[in-house]
Every structure is written in C-alpha cells, then in structure tokens.
Amino acid sequence: MKTLGHWIGGKSVESVSGNVGPVYNPATGAQPTHVALASAEEVDSAVDAARRAYGEWSQSSLAKRTAFLFKYRELLDAHRDEIAALITSEHGKVHSDALGEVARGMEILELACGIPEKLKGELSTQVSTRVDVASIRQPVGVVAGITPFNFPAMVPMWMFPLAIACGNTFVLKPSEKDPSAPYRLAELAAEAGLPEGVLNVVNGDKVAVDRLLSHPDVAAVSFVGSTPIAKYIQSEAVAHGKRVQALGGAKNHMLVLPDADLDFAADNAINAAYGSAGERCMAVSVVVAVGDTGDELVAKIADRAKKLRIGPGDDPSSEMGPLITREHRDKVASYVDGARGQGADVVVDGTGYTVDGHEDGFFLGVSLLDKVSPDMDAYRDEIFGPVLCVVRADTYEEGLSLINSSRWGNGTAIFTRDGGAARRFQLEVEAGMVGVNVPIPVPVGHHSFGGWKDSLFGDLHIYGNDGIAFYTRGKVITTRWPDPAESGGINLGFPTS
Numbered sequence: 001m002k003t004l005g006h007w008i009g010g011k012s013v014e015s016v017s018g019n020v021g022p023v024y025n026p027a028t029g030a031q032p033t034h035v036a037l038a039s040a041e042e043v044d045s046a047v048d049a050a051r052r053a054y055g056e057w058s059q060s061s062l063a064k065r066t067a068f069l070f071k072y073r074e075l076l077d078a079h080r081d082e083i084a085a086l087i088t089s090e091h092g093k094v095h096s097d098a099l100g101e102v103a104r105g106m107e108i109l110e111l112a113c114g115i116p117e118k119l120k121g122e123l124s125t126q127v128s129t130r131v132d133v134a135s136i137r138q139p140v141g142v143v144a145g146i147t148p149f150n151f152p153a154m155v156p157m158w159m160f161p162l163a164i165a166c167g168n169t170f171v172l173k174p175s176e177k178d179p180s181a182p183y184r185l186a187e188l189a190a191e192a193g194l195p196e197g198v199l200n201v202v203n204g205d206k207v208a209v210d211r212l213l214s215h216p217d218v219a220a221v222s223f224v225g226s227t228p229i230a231k232y233i234q235s236e237a238v239a240h241g242k243r244v245q246a247l248g249g250a251k252n253h254m255l256v257l258p259d260a261d262l263d264f265a266a267d268n269a270i271n272a273a274y275g276s277a278g279e280r281c282m283a284v285s286v287v288v289a290v291g292d293t294g295d296e297l298v299a300k301i302a303d304r305a306k307k308l309r310i311g312p313g314d315d316p317s318s319e320m321g322p323l324i325t326r327e328h329r330d331k332v333a334s335y336v337d338g339a340r341g342q343g344a345d346v347v348v349d350g351t352g353y354t355v356d357g358h359e360d361g362f363f364l365g366v367s368l369l370d371k372v373s374p375d376m377d378a379y380r381d382e383i384f385g386p387v388l389c390v391v392r393a394d395t396y397e398e399g400l401s402l403i404n405s406s407r408w409g410n411g412t413a414i415f416t417r418d419g420g421a422a423r424r425f426q427l428e429v430e431a432g433m434v435g436v437n438v439p440i441p442v443p444v445g446h447h448s449f450g451g452w453k454d455s456l457f458g459d460l461h462i463y464g465n466d467g468i469a470f471y472t473r474g475k476v477i478t479t480r481w482p483d484p485a486e487s488g489g490i491n492l493g494f495p496t497s
C-alpha cells in the first residue's frame with residue numbers, strides 16, 4: 001500500500017510521525033493509499049522551509065513571479081485530465097465534474113497571472129507643498145491554507161496561487177480524505193520552476209492544524225471547511241495574533257416563484273442538489289416553492305431524479321458518483337429516515353442503493369423530501385449529501401423570511417421571470433452570493449467568494465480583490481523632498497497640509 005508523505009522544501013519527504021490515515025476509493029470501498037499524519041515537528045519543518053524561502057521570494061520581481069505563474073498555468077492545462085482522475089479516484093465525483101473543478105481552480109491562477117496590475121499602488125502628488133503620498137501593498141509572510149475534502153484541487157487553488165503571486169510563501173494542509181490531487185499540484189509547481197520552500201504541503205489532521213494555528217511564524221490562515229471547525233480556526237488563529245479568513249458550511253435555498261419556468265427550475269434544482277452527490281458548499285439543499293407551484297415542481301423534480309445514472313466516477317455514463325466515506329453515506333441516509341419519522345413526504349428514497357459490481361462502494365441514491373418544515377433535522381442540519389428538501393411557502397415574503405432566518409448565508413438563488421421581484425430579492429436576502437436563475441452562483445475568479453453569518457468567520461472573502469487584500473498588508477509612505485533653500489523651522493503642532 002502506498003503512503004503519501006509531505007512536500008517540503010521542493011521535494012517529497014517521508015513522514016516520521018508513525019501516524020497514518022486511510023484514503024479510500026469511494027467507488028470500490030478499497031483503500032489503496034495511506035496518508036501521513038504529521039507530527040507538530042513535521043509541521044515546524046514545513047513552516048521553516050516556507051520561512052527560509054520567504055526572504056528571496058518576497059523580494060523577487062513581479063516579472064519572475066508571473067513567469068512562473070504563466071508556466072504553471074500551461075503545465076496544469078496539460079495535466080487537467082490527470083488531476084481530475086486523481087480527484088475522482090479519492091473523492092468519487094464523476095470525471096467531467098472533476099474537470100470542472102480543475103478549470104474553476106485555474107481561474108484563480110489566471111487571475112494571479114495578472115498580479116502586476118492588481119498590486120499597482122496609489123500615488124497622490126503634492127498633498128502638501130512638495131509632499132507626496134504613496135500607498136503600496138506588501139506580502140504578509142508565511143501563509144497557511146487548510147482545505148476540505150469536497151474540492152481537493154479547487155479550494156487549495158483558491159488560496160496558494162494568489163498568496164504566492166503576492167510574494168508570500170505557503171504551507172497547505174489539505175484534507176486527509178483525498179490528499180493526492182493537492183500533492184500533485186505542488187509537484188507540478190516545482191516542475192514549473194517554483195523555488196523550493198515557496199509552496200509546501202504537509203499532510204495531517206487536527207495535530208497538524210493546531211500546530212499551524214499556534215506557530216509563531218505563520219502570519220495568516222485561510223480555511224475552508226465545516227462551520228464548527230471554521231469557528232474554532234478563527235478563534236484560535238486570532239488568539240495567536242494571526243489574520244484569518246475561515247469559510248464554513250451552508251444550507252443554500254432556491255426560491256421558486258409562481259411565474260418561473262418550472263421545467264427550467266426543476267432541471268436546475270436537480271443539477272445543483274445532486275451534482276457531486278450534494279457534497280458542495282454551494283449545493284442547493286432546500287427548494288422553497290412559493291404559491292401553488294409546489295405539487296407540479298415536486299413532480300417534475302421527482303421525475304428527473306429517478307432517471308439519474310449513479311455509478312463510479314470514472315464511468316463516462318455516470319452522472320453522480322459515490323459519497324466520500326461509508327460513515328458519511330450512512331449518516332446522510334439517516335436524515336432520510338429521520339425526516340420520514342418527523343412527518344416529511346419521502347417522494348424519492350435513495351437509501352439502500354447499490355451499484356452492480358460495486359457493492360462495497362459508498363453509493364447512495366438521490367432523495368427528495370417534500371413538505372419539510374424548519375423544525376425537522378433534515379432542514380436544520382447541513383446534510384452534505386444527495387438529499388433535497390422542499391419547503392412550501394405561501395408568499396415571496398414568507399420564503400424570504402425563511403431564508404433569512406437560516407443560521408447560514410452562503411449562496412441562494414431565485415427562479416422567476418419577474419425582474420422586479422429578482423431585484424428585490426438581491427437586495428433583501430441575507431447571503432453572500434446570490435443567483436438570479438443561476439442555481440450555484442460561485443463567483444468567477446476576478447470576483448470574490450464568501451458567505452455571511454455562519455458561512456464565514458473573518459472579514460475578507462476569498463480570491464478576487466478580497467483575496468489579494470487578505471494576502472497583503474497596506475503601507476502608506478509620505479515623502480517630502482524639501483527645497484534646499486528653505487529652512488524647516490520648529491513647529492510642535494500636529495502636521496496639517
């Protein structure tokens with residue numbers, strides 16, 4: 001069995017901690033790989049490599065950094081298929097979806113290629129006599145990234161390309177459930193000429209995370225994962241004097257107004273609820289059917305749900321793959337039974353689903369729960385699986401109030417033909433990302449991604465301009481070149497212009 005170690009100082013490093021974790025192929029249930037779980041000392045050596053690389057990298061010219069970024073972009077482009085296959089083999093999502101993940105991650109790398117434009121400072125001349133003021137942004141130092149299992153390539157790429165483009169060095173702690181794709185990203189960065197120590201990968205679990213959070217040489221932490229851990233990361237990082245952005249979980253609602261095209265809405269609900277087996281932080285997990293749309297909409301979604309082809313992600317005919325682990329699959333299934341017990345209509349029941357020839361895989365069929373109410377567990381918890389809840393609402397206001405009562409505020413969407421209603425929704429809904437007839441409004445790379453409420457702890461969203469602000473700190477320089485003929489004179493007053 002293969003054991004995946006760390007990538008430190010530009011080379012692969014075997015773990016000496018003696019601790020490993022299992023990495024499964026969710027389609028077969030086999031466990032072909034172990035992943036090293038770093039000790040605190042191993043984390044220290046990764047941070048040390050990043051700290052040593054920081055001096056030269058932070059001083060490197062923008063031309064040198066962008067030369068690397070363009071080359072890396074071309075190399076990743078040539079390796080899209082290979083990275084997608086690695087994602088599928090450990091996460092389970094279908095190959096086309098994994099390719100989409102790589103493409104969306106590369107958007108941020110493409111943004112990073114334009115970093116000279118983004119790091120241009122501001123200059124005001126003659127703010128006072130012969131006094132100029134310049135604002136510049138500089139890197140923060142060693143940055144740590146801690147990432148979730150559900151986008152093993154894209155979420156790390158939300159972070160490190162921009163961080164290193166800004167002149168920082170980086171230590172990535174990927175999810176221990178599917179570590180091979182992020183590891184490969186680091187190998188390819190080295191192949192594209194990234195100096196050793198600028199990007200390091202340390203595999204591990206809570207031990208590694210806790211050491212990153214307390215390490216005095218880590219200046220900033222980007223985290224993406226579940227809400228309880230995001231909250232913990234933020235408070236620990238702040239307690240250790242670090243800047244932090246910690247993106248958490250979600251429960252995304254799709255509001256369907258009576259005037260919507262219900263076939264279009266049903267197609268989109270299916271794609272957004274069951275794509276990647278519902279293991280997306282921007283998945284739609286609740287449809288709010290307004291007015292008299294409910295029965296027809298549920299019938300249309302159910303009809304489509306029953307026809308979905310579920311199978312191994314490397315089979316091109318599969319539309320949905322397995323879940324990440326057996327335990328998670330069973331937990332997701334328990335919400336379907338629980339909702340039935342609490343009074344929901346189980347219109348489509350995906351529990352007990354098996355795929356011929358893959359009986360040990362972590363498969364689950366898709367489930368559709370109707371007449372769900374906000375007090376049911378299936379509504380209250382983030383299920384993170386292929387379970388779609390439908391809640392009925394009499395009016396737009398009732399639907400909006402339901403969404404705004406949620407503890408999460410990641411993404412949301414409205415489906416309507418009424419521009420006025422859509423405009424009202426954009427302004428009134430409490431969520432960080434809003435779609436109008438777009439079910440998964442993940443912003444493109446040059447905008448920023450982030451939710452409100454329990455979906456994000458910290459101030460700045462991730463990637464886009466917020467990402468650049470997070471990975472840099474501002475400095476303002478006030479300059480005077482006095483005329484040699486003038487004397488300065490003594491003046492103890494507070495300087496004004």
Ligand code: NAD
Binds near residue numbers: 146247410
């Ligand atoms: P998770 O919170 O379990 O793990 C995320 C990371 O934190 C991993 O690297 C893991 O090793 C580490 N970790 C786990 N437990 C820890 C602990 N007790 N102490 C310190 N570190 C710990 O999340 P996951 O299951 O890998 O991913 C799914 C979750 O991530 C969902 O809740 C999903 O909504 C969320 N997510 C959010 C976004 C977003 O942008 N808001 C994007 C993707 C995923």
